[in-house]
Amino acid sequence: xxxxxxxxxxxxxxxxxxxxxxxxxxxxxxxxxxxxxxxxxxxxxxxxxxxxxxxxxxxxxxxxxxxxxxxxxxxxxxxxxxxxxxxxxxxxxxxxxxxxxxxxxxxxxxxxxxxxxxxxxxxxxxxxxxxxxxxxxxxxxxxxxxxxxxxx
Numbered sequence: 001x002x003x004x005x006x007x008x009x010x011x012x013x014x015x016x017x018x019x020x021x022x023x024x025x026x027x028x029x030x031x032x033x034x035x036x037x038x039x040x041x042x043x044x045x046x047x048x049x050x051x052x053x054x055x056x057x058x059x060x061x062x063x064x065x066x067x068x069x070x071x072x073x074x075x076x077x078x079x080x081x082x083x084x085x086x087x088x089x090x091x092x093x094x095x096x097x098x099x100x101x102x103x104x105x106x107x108x109x110x111x112x113x114x115x116x117x118x119x120x121x122x123x124x125x126x127x128x129x130x131x132x133x134x135x136x137x138x139x140x141x142x143x144x145x146x147x148x149x150x151x152x
Contacts, residue, residue: 012126013117014088015081020073027070028121038118046071047110062107075103078110085129087136088113090146 010021042048046066082089095105
């Protein structure tokens with residue numbers, strides 16, 4: 001058995017574990033040119049919604065044309081990441097407060113994770129929770145304000 005070079009990259013993601021990391025790796029493959037940007041990956045994974053509008057009517061619905069296996073994997077990963085990444089739980093809870101159902105809130109969280117994954121994958125760098133926190137602080141992310149701060 002020979003370990004794939006990207007195994008550690010996908011395994012570094014909170015919540016992926018020994019099964020979801022390899023599933024993500026298998027679905028994305030080794031060709032980093034397939035997805036031009038994070039949005040392309042989000043659409044392929046079924047996390048990005050579809051907006052249908054005509055005249056004054058506008059409906060946002062779940063994307064049906066996607067890789068169903070990857071969508072299920074991202075759904076599981078987003079749910080499991082809530083235990084490992086405090087920002088992910090805070091983001092999920094905020095979406096629930098905004099009226100999203102469980103599955104919709106997980107798709108929203110999955111979209112955030114896929115954006116992170118795309119950047120990691122294209123740059124070949126493993127996930128670093130501390131760096132992610134610093135980046136959120138640096139860019140003034142609203143998610144960081146939701147994370148309960150430790151009492152000193």
